[in-house]
Amino acid sequence: MPELPEVETIRRLLAPDVANLTIAGIRVRRPQMVIGLKPRLIAGTISGQKITDLIRRGKYIVFELEKDALIFHLGMTGQLLFSSQWQNRSDKHVRIIISFTGNRQLLFKDPRTFGKIICVPGGDWRSHPRIQKLGPEPLDITPGTFLKHYIPHSSHRSIKSLLLDQSFLSGIGNIYCDETLFLSGLHPARTVDTLSQQDWRNLIRIVKKVLQKAIKNLGTSFSDYRKPDGSLGSNQEQLQVYGRGGKECYACGAVLLKTSIAQRGTVYCPECQAA
DNA sequence: AATTCGCCCTGTCGGC
DNA sequence: TGCCGACAGGGCGAAT
Numbered sequence: 001m002p003e004l005p006e007v008e009t010i011r012r013l014l015a016p017d018v019a020n021l022t023i024a025g026i027r028v029r030r031p032q033m034v035i036g037l038k039p040r041l042i043a044g045t046i047s048g049q050k051i052t053d054l055i056r057r058g059k060y061i062v063f064e065l066e067k068d069a070l071i072f073h074l075g076m077t078g079q080l081l082f083s084s085q086w087q088n089r090s091d092k093h094v095r096i097i098i099s100f101t102g103n104r105q106l107l108f109k110d111p112r113t114f115g116k117i118i119c120v121p122g123g124d125w126r127s128h129p130r131i132q133k134l135g136p137e138p139l140d141i142t143p144g145t146f147l148k149h150y151i152p153h154s155s156h157r158s159i160k161s162l163l164l165d166q167s168f169l170s171g172i173g174n175i176y177c178d179e180t181l182f183l184s185g186l187h188p189a190r191t192v193d194t195l196s197q198q199d200w201r202n203l204i205r206i207v208k209k210v211l212q213k214a215i216k217n218l219g220t221s222f223s224d225y226r227k228p229d230g231s232l233g234s235n236q237e238q239l240q241v242y243g244r245g246g247k248e249c250y251a252c253g254a255v256l257l258k259t260s261i262a263q264r265g266t267v268y269c270p271e272c273q274a275a
Numbered sequence: 276a277a278t279t280c281g282c283c284c285t286g287t288c289g290g291c
Numbered sequence: 292t293g294c295c296g297a298c299a300g301g302g303c304g305a306a307t
Contacts, residue, residue: 001300032283059301076300077285093285112284114301130302157278166302174300223287223299263280264300 002074004138004171005214005235006225007056010080013218014228015054017082021100022050023065030095030113037119045119046070058134058170062125069125075114077224081107111224134170138211141169143204151200152192159195160188161262163207172207174264175220175242180207182241187273188261213238241267 002010023046028039037045049065056062061080063070072080081088088107089097096108096117108115120128136150150168162168163177172180181188183206186199195203219225219233222243227233236243240250245258245267254271 073301075284075302111286112299114284116302155277161278164301265298 001076001173001175001223002078002219002225003059003173003176004056005176005211005217006219006233007059007061007074007171008215009219009233010228011054011056011061014080014082017228018051018054018063018100018106020050020052021102021104023047024099024101026099027097028095028117029097030110033095033108033110033113033115033117035116035118037121042119045121057126057131058137058166059173060131060134064123064125067121067123069120069123071116071118071120071125071128071130072108073116073118073130075110075112075116077112078108078110078115079224079226080228081109081226081230082228083107133167135166135168136170138169138171138207141204143201146204147197147200155192157192158189158262159186159192159203160264160266162192164262164264169207171211174266175222175239176207176210176214177264178242178267179240180210182269182273183210185272187275188266188268190275241269243267 025047026043028034031039046065046068049067051063052066053064054061055064059073061072083105088094091109093111094107094109095113098106108117118128125131160177160181163172163180184203214220214235217233217235217238218227220235221232222236225233241256244256247256249256249269249272252269252271254269256267256269258265258267260266
């Protein structure tokens with residue numbers, strides 16, 4: 001599942017390739033992946049415009065055009081593949097194709113079709129409701145202001161649920177949530193109101209560390225995630241708990257437990273993350 | 276008001 | 292071998 005580090009990696013790798021390219025057309029094979037503007041109207045709207053910038057916000061990647069903007073969300077299994085080759089188009093999982101002048105194209109491949117594309121006429125994508133409701137960028141926050149203004153000290157919800165909430169912090173999904181909680185020594189079901197100031201400071205420090213490391217490793221290719229050239233990231237080799245239920249904890253040797261918390265598969269170490 | 280639940284969607288996997 | 296249910300889960304809208 002493409003989370004913040006995967007989307008950021010895609011943005012960084014894609015930007016040099018698509019910057020200043022002129023859009024020739026768009027083909028939508030799965031209309032339900034388009035939000036807002038009718039699929040058949042998008043082509044006429046964006047054709048002829050150059051891509052001026054690529055920006056990431058949370059798990060969204062935004063293509064700024066000369067007049068408008070395109071917001072992508074990769075859902076669970078979405079990939080953005082940049083290729084000058086014709087053959088990939090025949091892949092049945094390629095849902096949307098954006099072609100550029102010069103015979104190059106961007107493929108939006110997404111087997112499970114949870115991905116979305118939004119065309120924002122006028123280009124003011126920051127005002128789109130989906131973007132508006134996002135919480136701060138985890139890599140931008142500082143413990144001081146965050147502790148003061150953003151943390152719900154009285155909430156009874158689990159810390160796992162809160163970390164997954166995009167209106168609290170944007171960009172964290174199930175993988176980095178479980179990894180962060182493990183390294184923080186926090187049980188995923190701990191309720192938010194039981195965390196001390198020190199717990200929060202530690203948590204904020206660690207979530208940044210986890211995300212930065214994953215970016216450095218070009219993302220976690222646990223299942224579907226690929227870089228724009230189709231190759232794998234390497235952060236899956238560094239995972240401590242995600243996908244390791246039933247195996248031994250690297251830190252203490254205890255058997256990692258897998259349960260369901262906040263309606264998500266959750267792996268944790270009963271020793272390192274004692275309630 | 277805060278939180279949880281059901282749904283969308285399809286490939287993969289384990290069990291029989 | 293093949294069928295079938297369970298599972299994966301981000302985010303929205305409905306329900307509690």
